[in-house]
Amino acid sequence: MSKPTDLTIAEARDLLSRRALSARELTEAHLSAAERLSSLNAFITLTAERALRDAARSDERLARGEARPLEGIPLGIKDLFCTEGIRTTAASRILDGFTPPYESTVTRKLWEAGAVCLGKTNLDEFAMGSSNTTSAFGHVVNPWRRRGDNRDLVPGGSSGGSAAAVAARLCLGATATDTGGSIRQPAAFTGTVGIKPTYGRCSRWGIIAFASSLDQAGPIARTVRDAAILLRAMSGFDPKDSTSADVPVPDFEAAVGRGVQGLKIGVPKEYRLSGMSAAIISLWERGAAWLREAGAEIREISLPHTKYALPCYYIIAPAEASSNLARYDGVRFGLRVDPGGDLDDLYAATRAAGFGAEVRRRILIGTYVLSAGYYDAYYLKAQKVRALIARDFDRAWAEVDAILTPATPTSAFAIGEKQDDPVTMYLNDVFTVTANLAGLPGISVPAGLDEGGLPLGLQVIGRPFDEETVFAVAGAIERAAGFDALPAVRA
Amino acid sequence: MSLDPETVRRIADLARIAVTEDEVARLQGELNGILAWIEQLNEVATEGVEPQTGAVRMPLRLRDDVVTEGDQHDAILANAPDRADNALGSFFAVPKVVE
Numbered sequence: 333m334s335k336p337t338d339l340t341i342a343e344a345r346d347l348l349s350r351r352a353l354s355a356r357e358l359t360e361a362h363l364s365a366a367e368r369l370s371s372l373n374a375f376i377t378l379t380a381e382r383a384l385r386d387a388a389r390s391d392e393r394l395a396r397g398e399a400r401p402l403e404g405i406p407l408g409i410k411d412l413f414c415t416e417g418i419r420t421t422a423a424s425r426i427l428d429g430f431t432p433p434y435e436s437t438v439t440r441k442l443w444e445a446g447a448v449c450l451g452k453t454n455l456d457e458f459a460m461g462s463s464n465t466t467s468a469f470g471h472v473v474n475p476w477r478r479r480g481d482n483r484d485l486v487p488g489g490s491s492g493g494s495a496a497a498v499a500a501r502l503c504l505g506a507t508a509t510d511t512g513g514s515i516r517q518p519a520a521f522t523g524t525v526g527i528k529p530t531y532g533r534c535s536r537w538g539i540i541a542f543a544s545s546l547d548q549a550g551p552i553a554r555t556v557r558d559a560a561i562l563l564r565a566m567s568g569f570d571p572k573d574s575t576s577a578d579v580p581v582p583d584f585e586a587a588v589g590r591g592v593q594g595l596k597i598g599v600p601k602e603y604r605l606s607g608m609s610a611a612i613i614s615l616w617e618r619g620a621a622w623l624r625e626a627g628a629e630i631r632e633i634s635l636p637h638t639k640y641a642l643p644c645y646y647i648i649a650p651a652e653a654s655s656n657l658a659r660y661d662g663v664r665f666g667l668r669v670d671p672g673g674d675l676d677d678l679y680a681a682t683r684a685a686g687f688g689a690e691v692r693r694r695i696l697i698g699t700y701v702l703s704a705g706y707y708d709a710y711y712l713k714a715q716k717v718r719a720l721i722a723r724d725f726d727r728a729w730a731e732v733d734a735i736l737t738p739a740t741p742t743s744a745f746a747i748g749e750k751q752d753d754p755v756t757m758y759l760n761d762v763f764t765v766t767a768n769l770a771g772l773p774g775i776s777v778p779a780g781l782d783e784g785g786l787p788l789g790l791q792v793i794g795r796p797f798d799e800e801t802v803f804a805v806a807g808a809i810e811r812a813a814g815f816d817a818l819p820a821v822r823a
Numbered sequence: 824m825s826l827d828p829e830t831v832r833r834i835a836d837l838a839r840i841a842v843t844e845d846e847v848a849r850l851q852g853e854l855n856g857i858l859a860w861i862e863q864l865n866e867v868a869t870e871g872v873e874p875q876t877g878a879v880r881m882p883l884r885l886r887d888d889v890v891t892e893g894d895q896h897d898a899i900l901a902n903a904p905d906r907a908d909n910a911l912g913s914f915f916a917v918p919k920v921v922e
Contacts, residue, residue: 433898531878545877574883643861654838661839663915665902675920676839684841692840696850697857699838700826710861715874717867722875754853755860771878796879 336361337501337823341405341558344504348394348404355390355404358504359383359448362406365823366450366502372473372821374487374497376411377419378451386448393446402565403446408497408506411452412459413439413549414538418449422540423457423467426660426686428667436538437570438507438549445565450503454493457688458657459514459542462760464492465747466690474522474744475500475819478784485744485786488518488760494552495522501823505553505562509539511546512645513740513764516776519552520739520789523778523817525559525806526552528764530797531771532577533563535570543652544575546645546768556777556806560584563799579797587800588807593627597805598732602638603763605741611782612738619736619779619790622812623805631732635724640717641766642758647701647714648769653691654698660686693754722770729795734805737763739776739789763791773799777806779813787817825855 336358339347347353363380383406390404414420414432421427435443443449456466463486464472474487475496487496491508495518498506508515510528519526527550534549541547551562564584570576599620604613620630662668662682669681687695701710728735741762750756767774773796776789790809794802826834831851835842842850896913900906905916 429904430902433895433901571886575877575879577879578884637867640864640867643864646857646861647864658839662904663917664899666904668904670918673918675918678918679839680836680841683839687840693850693853693857695838695840696831696834696854700830700834700854700858703834703837712874713864713867713869715876716869716872717864719872719875720867720869754857768878 337365340555341504341561349399355387359387359406372496373470374472374493375451376454376469379449383448383450400446406448406450406503408450408453408494408503410455410491410494410508412509412540423455423469425468426667430666437535438566453497456490457691459490460690461489462757464489466688472496475821477820483746486747488521490514491518495524498524498552499819508552509549511542512768513761515550516739516764519776521744523787524552525556525777527559527775529799530773532575533567535573535576537572541656543649556810557588560588560803582800584803587803590804592623592808595628596732597623597628597630598633598728598735600633600635602635603737615780615788616738626808633728637720637724641721644714644717645765647710650694650698651702651711654695718769725770734801735793737791739791743782743786767793773802775802775806777809778815
């Protein structure tokens with residue numbers, strides 16, 4: 333048997349149900365790995381006692397033959413999901429001392445499915461970032477290293493802690509959230525699989541809000557099958573989220589091996605950016621060839637408004653954030669800084685001290701684009717462009733069943749790079765942000781290495797609520813790619 | 824459109840975020856960089872396009888107008904940075920608002 337920390341969720345599930353491995357052994361192996369590799373800074377809070385309690389309960393159920401779908405599987409939880417009785421930070425100082433008195437719907441579902449809570453993973457502050465360097469709890473280190481280069485690399489963001497923890501084998505899987513690429517970009521940077529499902533698939537209730545019309549939860553795991561297992565447990569209608577979709581949750585795992593025979597796969601010509609690296613272009617071409625060999629038909633398609641997706645996003649997301657983050661005022665929870673003046677002074681001092689530079693920048697942009705006199709020129713304009721981006725996809729679905737693109741324009745970069753100018757950092761999400769604007773499911777699958785030996789991902793985008801086709805195409809890519817490279821740092 | 828220092832101060836005031844004069848200068852540069860990049864949306868013809876407010880184009884669901892939870896005083900006040908407990912009940916406490 334391989335080391336407990338090297339198992340996939342599907343393998344662990346099998347060993348647990350055959351009682352060849354106990355939930356306690358599995359949990360202890362991951363807790364000790366997380367403690368040993370704490371220098372990655374993947375976790376903000378480790379919940380060892382809780383994890384061992386969960387594992388003991390799982391072992392009892394396994395002994396009685398009453399295993400639930402995720403019985404005894406140790407998971408990391410992005411510290412954006414509220415967890416009852418466990419400190420929740422959003423990687424921000426402004427939530428200093430906050431312990432939620434309630435549980436997010438997604439995490440509640442995971443615990444009800446028998447999963448073990450290992451702890452809360454690090455992220456960019458309020459999920460705003462593409463490098464996990466904006467966290468108030470310090471940056472996360474990518475377990476991968478560039479060949480011949482000792483510099484620490486970013487794990488991507490915002491779900492950088494979740495991605496690094498999964499890649500370094502500190503947990504079997506993790507929850508994450510994706511507003512513009514925050515699941516798929518870190519998955520691509522760490523050689524893991526990450527899926528952002530259709531908007532409305534996973535309840536947003538109890539997830540600290542960034543941009544409510546774009547935010548969606550999803551899993552990060554080491555295989556497509558594991559991502560499918562986790563997503564099924566996380567999904568489902570929730571009356572507490574007014575945008576939750578009342579649709580059945582299919583058996584995503586069954587779709588992974590379905591194959592792509594007869595599927596039409598679109599390759600959008602607008603995603604071929606000038607100056608894109610040769611490694612990314614050849615990976616993309618290889619991906620299309622694999623799918624063709626597996627029986628799919630590859631078609632070039634056009635998504636003409638692609639280049640406007642990022643600027644559109646950088647109006648809509650900050651606008652929604654400026655409204656959502658208005659609640660952090662030092663009155664009801666979290667940090668309070670009282671400079672000794674009136675209530676407005678308390679608000680302004682608390683928010684200046686509590687929010688980091690990137691969060692403040694986005695709140696200010698959002699406040700500006702929503703302010704009197706500028707609303708039509710910026711916000712309304714962006715909403716119209718958003719409609720055109722969605723229409724591009726609607727038209728594509730008349731021709732193809734899924735779309736294949738690179739997940740990111742580059743591989744992981746060094747910590748401190750791309751910090752000179754906010755827009756350079758924003759360009760990380762150029763291939764992922766369209767799926768958020770149009771509400772579509774998108775997955776990143778590790779498919780190869782660049783010249784420096786760093787992982788690269790391919791993205792598959794699907795029709796609304798057709799995650800099954802997305803999983804089928806991702807499964808075919810995974811089988812053809814045979815990606816078995818390992819990060820330099822791992823348990 | 825380019826922001827002057829006065830506009831940066833006004834936005835920060837609207838957003839209730841205290842800024843120092845040094846920060847105003849730095850923010851002016853950063854925000855103008857972002858806004859200049861966003862301006863490219865003006866190239867897109869959007870006459871007659873209905874603005875899209877959400878990720879999915881579906882009507883919002885209505886629920887029955889009934890109380891589903893409540894009476895959670897302690898849970899709500901559990902994270903209060905400052906609170907006042909008196910004969911009238913328990914409250915969030917803030918600096919004096921009305922003289």
